[in-house]
Amino acid sequence: MTNVLVIGAGPAGLAAASAARRRGASVTLLDSSDLLGGQFWRHLPQSRPAARERQLHHGWSTFTGLRDALIADAGCLIIRLAQVWAIEPSASGAAAVHVVVGLPDGAHRDTMTFTPDAIVLATGAHDRTLPFPGWDLPGVFTGGAAQALAKGERIAVGRRVVVAGAGPFLLPVAASLAGVGAKVLGVFEAGRATALLRGWLPRPWQLILAGGKARELAGYAAGQLRHRIPYRPGRAVIAAHGTDRVESVTVAALRDDWSPIPGTERTIAVDAVCVSHGFTPRLELAIAAGCELTADRFVRVDDNQLSTVRGVYAAGEITGIGGVDLALAEGQLAGHAAAGGQFSEAQVRLAVRRRAVFRGFAARIEAAHGIRGGWRGWLTDDTIVCRCEEVGYGSLCRSTVGTGSQSLRTLKLATRAGLGICQGRICGRSVEELLAAFAPHGVLTDGTISDRRPIAAPLRLGELASLAQPTDHPLHQLHPRKDRS
Amino acid sequence: MAPGLLPWRTDPIGPAEPTPLTITLDGVPVSGLVGQSLAGVILASGSVGFRRTSHDGRPRGVFCGIGVCYDCLVEVNGLRDVRACQRRAEGGDVVVTQHDPPPNLAEPQS
Amino acid sequence: MTSDVVIVGAGIIGAACARALAASGMDVTVVDRGCVAGGTSSACEGNLLVSDKGPGDELVLAQYATALWRDTAAEITEQLHGVVPSVEFDAKGGLVVATTDDGAVALLAFAAAQRAAGVDARELDSAQARGLEPELSPETRVAVHYPQDAQVQPTIAAMALIASARNHGATVVENTPVIAGIRDSDGALAGVATAAGELRARYVLIAAGPWSGDVAAMLGLPLPVHPRRGELLVTTRMRHRVFHKVYDADYVGAVESDDDALQTSSVVESTASGTVLIGSSRQQIGFESGMRVDVLAQVAAKAIRLFPFLADASVMRSYGGFRPFMPDHLPVIGADPRLPGLWLATGHEGAGIGLSLATAELIRDLMQGNATGIDAAPFSPARASLAPYLVGAA
Numbered sequence: 001m002t003n004v005l006v007i008g009a010g011p012a013g014l015a016a017a018s019a020a021r022r023r024g025a026s027v028t029l030l031d032s033s034d035l036l037g038g039q040f041w042r043h044l045p046q047s048r049p050a051a052r053e054r055q056l057h058h059g060w061s062t063f064t065g066l067r068d069a070l071i072a073d074a075g076c077l078i079i080r081l082a083q084v085w086a087i088e089p090s091a092s093g094a095a096a097v098h099v100v101v102g103l104p105d106g107a108h109r110d111t112m113t114f115t116p117d118a119i120v121l122a123t124g125a126h127d128r129t130l131p132f133p134g135w136d137l138p139g140v141f142t143g144g145a146a147q148a149l150a151k152g153e154r155i156a157v158g159r160r161v162v163v164a165g166a167g168p169f170l171l172p173v174a175a176s177l178a179g180v181g182a183k184v185l186g187v188f189e190a191g192r193a194t195a196l197l198r199g200w201l202p203r204p205w206q207l208i209l210a211g212g213k214a215r216e217l218a219g220y221a222a223g224q225l226r227h228r229i230p231y232r233p234g235r236a237v238i239a240a241h242g243t244d245r246v247e248s249v250t251v252a253a254l255r256d257d258w259s260p261i262p263g264t265e266r267t268i269a270v271d272a273v274c275v276s277h278g279f280t281p282r283l284e285l286a287i288a289a290g291c292e293l294t295a296d297r298f299v300r301v302d303d304n305q306l307s308t309v310r311g312v313y314a315a316g317e318i319t320g321i322g323g324v325d326l327a328l329a330e331g332q333l334a335g336h337a338a339a340g341g342q343f344s345e346a347q348v349r350l351a352v353r354r355r356a357v358f359r360g361f362a363a364r365i366e367a368a369h370g371i372r373g374g375w376r377g378w379l380t381d382d383t384i385v386c387r388c389e390e391v392g393y394g395s396l397c398r399s400t401v402g403t404g405s406q407s408l409r410t411l412k413l414a415t416r417a418g419l420g421i422c423q424g425r426i427c428g429r430s431v432e433e434l435l436a437a438f439a440p441h442g443v444l445t446d447g448t449i450s451d452r453r454p455i456a457a458p459l460r461l462g463e464l465a466s467l468a469q470p471t472d473h474p475l476h477q478l479h480p481r482k483d484r485s
Numbered sequence: 486m487a488p489g490l491l492p493w494r495t496d497p498i499g500p501a502e503p504t505p506l507t508i509t510l511d512g513v514p515v516s517g518l519v520g521q522s523l524a525g526v527i528l529a530s531g532s533v534g535f536r537r538t539s540h541d542g543r544p545r546g547v548f549c550g551i552g553v554c555y556d557c558l559v560e561v562n563g564l565r566d567v568r569a570c571q572r573r574a575e576g577g578d579v580v581v582t583q584h585d586p587p588p589n590l591a592e593p594q595s
Numbered sequence: 596m597t598s599d600v601v602i603v604g605a606g607i608i609g610a611a612c613a614r615a616l617a618a619s620g621m622d623v624t625v626v627d628r629g630c631v632a633g634g635t636s637s638a639c640e641g642n643l644l645v646s647d648k649g650p651g652d653e654l655v656l657a658q659y660a661t662a663l664w665r666d667t668a669a670e671i672t673e674q675l676h677g678v679v680p681s682v683e684f685d686a687k688g689g690l691v692v693a694t695t696d697d698g699a700v701a702l703l704a705f706a707a708a709q710r711a712a713g714v715d716a717r718e719l720d721s722a723q724a725r726g727l728e729p730e731l732s733p734e735t736r737v738a739v740h741y742p743q744d745a746q747v748q749p750t751i752a753a754m755a756l757i758a759s760a761r762n763h764g765a766t767v768v769e770n771t772p773v774i775a776g777i778r779d780s781d782g783a784l785a786g787v788a789t790a791a792g793e794l795r796a797r798y799v800l801i802a803a804g805p806w807s808g809d810v811a812a813m814l815g816l817p818l819p820v821h822p823r824r825g826e827l828l829v830t831t832r833m834r835h836r837v838f839h840k841v842y843d844a845d846y847v848g849a850v851e852s853d854d855d856a857l858q859t860s861s862v863v864e865s866t867a868s869g870t871v872l873i874g875s876s877r878q879q880i881g882f883e884s885g886m887r888v889d890v891l892a893q894v895a896a897k898a899i900r901l902f903p904f905l906a907d908a909s910v911m912r913s914y915g916g917f918r919p920f921m922p923d924h925l926p927v928i929g930a931d932p933r934l935p936g937l938w939l940a941t942g943h944e945g946a947g948i949g950l951s952l953a954t955a956e957l958i959r960d961l962m963q964g965n966a967t968g969i970d971a972a973p974f975s976p977a978r979a980s981l982a983p984y985l986v987g988a989a
């Protein structure tokens with residue numbers, strides 16, 4: 001029987017595990033959380049049951065259906081609190097997947113190493129927040145944080161909140177905030193109305209085909225109306241102010257390139273601001289596995305969701321930011337193929353069609369909301385760019401000019417931007433853009449990217465040492481313990 | 486004004502009555518609910534900037550909320566570098582805020 | 596384009612040579628297929644060590660370099676203030692620790708021989724060692740303290756030396772691979788052909804670290820420099836708990852070994868940013884660059900043996916690089932007798948950061964026919980121990 005290891009139990013991973021089981025594979029499903037569902041279906045733990053939790057979610061019954069079937073399925077081993085920290089590719093075929101299992105960031109967690117026949121990577125994405133003055137103040141959150149705390153804990157991150165950034169994700173963030181009692185003073189979308197129209201109007205028939213998606217967004221829009229939340233395109237939060245926490249923000253109108261229009265600034269008193277300018281795919285495991293990326297930095301996959309590495313499949317946001325419906329379709333196709341199936345087979349015909357429809361939708365989101373270079377105009381000399389290492393924009397510029405370097409790798413080492421504990425997850429892409437602006441043709445020349453992290457998650461030195469063999473024999477496969485699921 | 490927990494009695498999704506728990510944050514008792522993350526307990530107590538940065542000593546707290554930014558690191562029961570947003574609170578957890586100044590290295594003397 | 600000298604390689608050795616030659620008035624061009632410090636110089640620890648070297652020629656070179664680093668670090672820090680970040684020169688001293696009785700005997704004998712050769716090597720008992728490093732393992736038998744050991748941030752050091760060379764008029768050409776040598780009518784080397792055109796010069800200096808053999812091959816000559824892989828771990832930032840460059844006595848054996856199997860020995864030190872750097876492995880596996888979990892696990896286990904508290908430290912990053920390894924364990928510095936115009940400055944294995952400044956002084960003095968600060972003959976490409984490897988027509 002084919003052994004399929006699925007990494008990530010969000011929509012794509014759940015769909016993959018389910019499809020691989022239907023195709024007859026033995027499945028192991030790993031997730032770093034103690035709950036399934038990923039960020040999209042982030043929900044209350046069993047210790048806090050709520051009768052009408054489905055109100056908070058799009059596609060809740062899809063989730064519970066997938067989840068409950070997998071939990072009941074003896075052929076699917078679910079390992080929660082499982083942090084994959086390394087993938088070692090092997091010339092002979094099966095990559096080794098190294099995992100620690102236990103309380104998040106604990107010590108003495110169980111170590112496991114898997115060498116499955118096929119891997120489905122469904123590691124998802126996280127918010128990309130561009131730097132702006134004051135974004136390091138407490139009270140500035142990503143949209144994802146506001147969502148996670150609202151859906152997973154019923155906490156409002158503030159009482160008077162603005163939501164800013166770009167993309168349709170701002171709408172559910174605002175709705176979630178309002179749903180836990182926050183007063184949302186406005187949603188500021190950086191894309192201007194013209195860009196939004198360009199992105200959304202050319203193929204209106206896609207909206208009909210992408211019915212679920214359109215309904216999801218329409219639902220959020222209705223929520224906005226109900227809560228009387230103003231929606232302002234072509235505007236951005238360009239600064240946050242406060243001493244030890246955010247007290248107000250400056251909102252300005254933007255040009256098409258997202259540079260602020262002088263004279264349009266206004267200040268709004270807030271106690272929290274939630275900012276997301278898009279999403280960054282979580283690529284470190286795919287890169288470690290040796291998967292090739294596309295020019296726009298997603299995992300390159302074929303019609304079977306197979307990456308360029310034999311036996312390694314990818315689905316969901318790491319192959320392109322497309323939302324839950326695309327993730328479900330891709331996950332299903334990836335799981336099916338990882339278990340030995342083909343996309344051309346009849347039982348996945350619907351998934352193939354849905355994938356095509358929702359990919360079109362994703363392209364339009366990018367066209368309407370994609371990041372434009374004028375955001376650099378928000379920065380001042382002392383704006384923190386790398387939060388972990390507290391590297392300011394001015395010092396980054398001076399070191400880049402002073403060394404004359406066009407290499408991301410050596411500039412990171414010289415400036416420490418991206419070298420801190422988050423390993424450039426938050427600032428990496430922004431640092432790349434800022435440094436590239438100094439390079440002669442706007443391109444860094446050393447070919448390195450900030451997404452490469454051979455150690456994909458921190459672990460304790462003692463946990464790593466526990467893998468030391470007395471001699472140089474290859475690692476033996478450790479058999480996962482059944483009682484973890 | 487501060488972050489806050491929606492009271493369960495008025496929550497439209499109809500939660501069951503939650504179970505309280507208490508942790509300590511820098512020695513001060515803080516109450517929360519079973520099932521909350523440490524970040525949730527700390528935020529709902531009104532503390533948004535509970536870590537101090539290494540170089541400038543600036544306050545930081547929860548930023549990404551999903552385990553990516555490592556800004557919410559705390560020491561839990563003697564173990565450092567625990568992401569408060571990823572760890573569920575357990576009654577009696579001893580949480581200490583982190584501040585790790587960089588080593589004071591001498592510049593070269595000519 | 597014509598210069599006095601074309602340096603192939605913009606790592607620490609090429610950078611130091613460029614600075615020394617340009618400062619002495621020569622017209623210098625540095626060419627690299629990648630970027631400044633893009634190879635070994637940005638994938639190492641930045642060691643400036645005397646402690647790991649037994650009596651002999653390499654120790655003499657290291658002692659020469661130690662004196663140069665202190666002055667040069669201060670000089671470039673002052674010259675480049677606000678332009679290039681600090682090179683983080685830190686004369687923190689080294690502490691070599693034996694945790695077994697056999698190890699203790701070997702370490703003390705090694706240190707005695709070093710003392711006879713002028714190294715400041717101070718024997719410490721377990722209590723004294725733990726006075727210097729309070730977190731050190733209680734299993735410490737003896738230790739030797741080397742106050743002359745120091746450290747720099749190697750990437751910034753190479754960048755700073757290049758910036759200083761530029762200030763002295765050097766030209767740096769990045770992202771430009773050398774593809775062949777140019778010969779004059781007498782058959783002497785007269786420059787290099789690159790993907791972007793010719794760089795003519797009276798001298799061509801190969802300073803391409805572990806890739807020096809490839810460059811020499813393009814010029815038509817064999818050069819026995821081979822890569823020796825090393826992997827390191829970086830922890831998250833923590834309170835300052837490791838104060839010296841601390842390593843176990845196995846390190847000395849590993850450096851001097853010819854064994855091509857995996858070896859690990861523990862080197863533990865704090866960096867200026869508050870992280871702890873943990874090395875290192877030595878493996879001859881060509882230019883294979885993937886992370887090896889079994890290797891890192893061994894490195895981790897040995898570090899914990901030195902500092903038990905590290906078991907709970909978080910590891911956030913690993914990196915690896917390739918040391919330029921010579922079959923006779925000495926760098927090669929000077930004119931290549933096989934081909935007029937060809938000069939070599941390479942093969943420093945794991946000591947290139949430390950030895951770079953001394954190497955540069957030797958190259959400058961040899962090229963200009965001046966007396967050298969130390970005897971350069973042991974490092975000469977014409978030395979007897981290299982002869983079997985250099986057979987090849989010019």
